[in-house]
Amino acid sequence: MSTLTREETESLIQEVLEVYPEKAKKDRAKHLAINDQSIEQSKKCITSNRKSLPGVMTIRGCAYAGSRGVVWGPVKDMIHISHGPVGCGQYSRAGRRNYYVGTTGVNTFAEMNFTSDFQEKDIVFGGDKKLAKIMNEIESLFPLHKGITVQSECPIGLIGDDIEAVSKKAAKELNKVVVPVRCEGFRGVSQSLGHHIANDAVRDWVLSNRDGQHFESTPYDVTIIGDYNIGGDAWASRIFLEEMGLRVIAQWSGDGTIAEMENTPKAKLNLLHCYRSMNYISRHMEEKYGIPWMEYNFFGPTKIEESLRRIAAFFDDSIKEGAERVIAKYKPMMEAVIAKYKPRLQGKRVMLYIGGLRPRHVIGAYEDLGMEVVGTGYEFGHNDDYDRTIKEMGNATLLYDDVTGFELEEFVKRIKPDLVGSGIKEKYIYQKMGIPFRQMHSWDYSGPYHGFDGFAIFARDMDMTLNNPCWGKQTPPWKAVKPAEEVKAAA
Amino acid sequence: MANIMIRKNDAGGLVFYLPKRDLEDNIASIEFDTPAKWGGELKLASGGTYYIEPQEAPARLPVSVRAKRVDAPE
Numbered sequence: 001m002s003t004l005t006r007e008e009t010e011s012l013i014q015e016v017l018e019v020y021p022e023k024a025k026k027d028r029a030k031h032l033a034i035n036d037q038s039i040e041q042s043k044k045c046i047t048s049n050r051k052s053l054p055g056v057m058t059i060r061g062c063a064y065a066g067s068r069g070v071v072w073g074p075v076k077d078m079i080h081i082s083h084g085p086v087g088c089g090q091y092s093r094a095g096r097r098n099y100y101v102g103t104t105g106v107n108t109f110a111e112m113n114f115t116s117d118f119q120e121k122d123i124v125f126g127g128d129k130k131l132a133k134i135m136n137e138i139e140s141l142f143p144l145h146k147g148i149t150v151q152s153e154c155p156i157g158l159i160g161d162d163i164e165a166v167s168k169k170a171a172k173e174l175n176k177v178v179v180p181v182r183c184e185g186f187r188g189v190s191q192s193l194g195h196h197i198a199n200d201a202v203r204d205w206v207l208s209n210r211d212g213q214h215f216e217s218t219p220y221d222v223t224i225i226g227d228y229n230i231g232g233d234a235w236a237s238r239i240f241l242e243e244m245g246l247r248v249i250a251q252w253s254g255d256g257t258i259a260e261m262e263n264t265p266k267a268k269l270n271l272l273h274c275y276r277s278m279n280y281i282s283r284h285m286e287e288k289y290g291i292p293w294m295e296y297n298f299f300g301p302t303k304i305e306e307s308l309r310r311i312a313a314f315f316d317d318s319i320k321e322g323a324e325r326v327i328a329k330y331k332p333m334m335e336a337v338i339a340k341y342k343p344r345l346q347g348k349r350v351m352l353y354i355g356g357l358r359p360r361h362v363i364g365a366y367e368d369l370g371m372e373v374v375g376t377g378y379e380f381g382h383n384d385d386y387d388r389t390i391k392e393m394g395n396a397t398l399l400y401d402d403v404t405g406f407e408l409e410e411f412v413k414r415i416k417p418d419l420v421g422s423g424i425k426e427k428y429i430y431q432k433m434g435i436p437f438r439q440m441h442s443w444d445y446s447g448p449y450h451g452f453d454g455f456a457i458f459a460r461d462m463d464m465t466l467n468n469p470c471w472g473k474q475t476p477p478w479k480a481v482k483p484a485e486e487v488k489a490a491a
Numbered sequence: 492m493a494n495i496m497i498r499k500n501d502a503g504g505l506v507f508y509l510p511k512r513d514l515e516d517n518i519a520s521i522e523f524d525t526p527a528k529w530g531g532e533l534k535l536a537s538g539g540t541y542y543i544e545p546q547e548a549p550a551r552l553p554v555s556v557r558a559k560r561v562d563a564p565e
């Protein structure tokens with residue numbers, strides 16, 4: 001099927017909305033839009049960051065997930081207590097594949113689940129005593145931990161426990177950083193507010209810890225903020241930042257440590273990967289410490305080159321030369337990747353539905369392979385995300401915010417993309433529909449996808465999925481060849 | 492009254508940011524923009540208007556200030 005025109009897309013949206021009751025229809029209509037590059041302000045065409053409709057299938061998470069799972073979870077040398085009942089932590093444990101180095105259970109803890117396992121009596125009598133006890137237990141069982149965070153689950157906010165007081169007391173006793181985070185799941189409309197709350201906790205409890213302390217700095221100190229090292233992403237980015245002469249003094253929070261976070265205010269430039277989840281802290285550092293921040297995009301050679309040059313512009317000529325040297329060094333490798341995969345992927349159409357920064361950032365990588373993104377959307381994006389997306393997407397392509405399970409299915413049925421990129425919850429629906437699918441949250445257990453090295457893997461994975469022979473075998477042979485005989489045999 | 496942050500973007504224009512609601516918007520115009528008197532009515536690109544008490548221009552941006560919503564869509 002060829003690309004839809006603006007009118008066709010319009011009627012597609014109307015058709016999909018048809019099934020909803022009047023009120024729901026009005027609400028959902030605001031979240032679906034056709035991209036128009038001439039619009040400067042996404043507000044004019046799409047509404048975002050609103051409460052999901054009751055009754056529809058949303059793919060969002062909760063504030064706790066945003067804080068425990070995304071922002072704090074990967075800080076490897078701290079212990080993150082999922083404070084409340086056991087399920088929230090256990091069911092989300094280690095699902096994001098934030099790679100790190102260290103010996104789990106000895107000096108790193110990111111894959112483990114610590115919980116206060118609330119029972120009825122904790123709800124009735126309060127859990128503060130239990131929390132204090134847990135912290136002591138942690139100290140004796142895992143003496144090499146560098147700090148604790150308390151990640152509140154829903155009940156904590158409801159029963160009004162004073163986790164701040166417990167944390168302050170414990171911090172004194174243990175002489176370590178103890179951070180209470182008020183990220184109860186019910187706060188906000190999605191995980192997005194959890195990111196914000198987690199950022200505020202970093203601001204209030206961590207960032208200024210080393211103010212005034214001496215730090216051996218160089219003029220080339222930068223940080224990587226908002227890279228969660230999924231499948232090793234942050235490593236694949238760091239490697240060539242260092243190659244061009246920069247010194248990465250902190251990595252947040254994938255493979256990150258509390259010491260790195262405390263040292264971040266000493267940086268000369270904060271490099272921000274995931275704008276959605278860490279812009280808050282970058283803005284704060286810009287105001288308080290005067291550190292500029294810059295959003296970069298390390299998906300696909302075109303965007304990498306663009307980003308490297310923009311990063312280099314903050315520094316002197318030696319870094320600018322470094323950037324050119326790095327670009328030149330990887331050019332042959334990138335050309336080889338494109339030469340190999342572009343002919344196999346050229347012209348294929350992709351629909352995405354992901355979170356954070358990816359709905360706009362990966363577009364460049366697909367375009368480098370000659371593919372086209374015909375629909376994209378954010379689970380929990382805000383206006384500023386869509387502002388940044390409109391320019392990246394082609395005209396008359398589809399934008400959908402907090403899309404419901406039903407809507408996405410209908411869009412895919414009609415637009416018939418060659419590839420859908422979304423999460424695990426969507427994966428099997430589309431595979432059963434016979435549409436190649438990649439998980440774009442966890443890179444489908446592959447990765448890294450960032451950086452030059454990552455692009456090679458990205459290209460291979462897309463080819464592997466799209467051109468897999470299994471898509472031609474959707475109809476079982478007995479149905480395709482002799483349907484009549486099959487009926488007889490069964491009878 | 493709400494806390495807002497004003498920063499400069501790459502192009503040198505002023506950007507308005509309202510942390511409470513994660514609202515980011517370009518500032519189309521600012522009423523007073525001299526070193527001695529800075530602030531007043533901020534007109535946002537989206538059409539909203541906020542007011543900050545005229546004050547001495549901040550030594551550097553970004554700066555967090557208290558602002559009053561005069562009129563803003565939604």
Ligand code: SF4
Nearest residue numbers: 062064088153154185
């Ligand atoms: S919404 Fe509440 S109960 Fe559910 S996972 Fe989040 S914190 Fe846990």
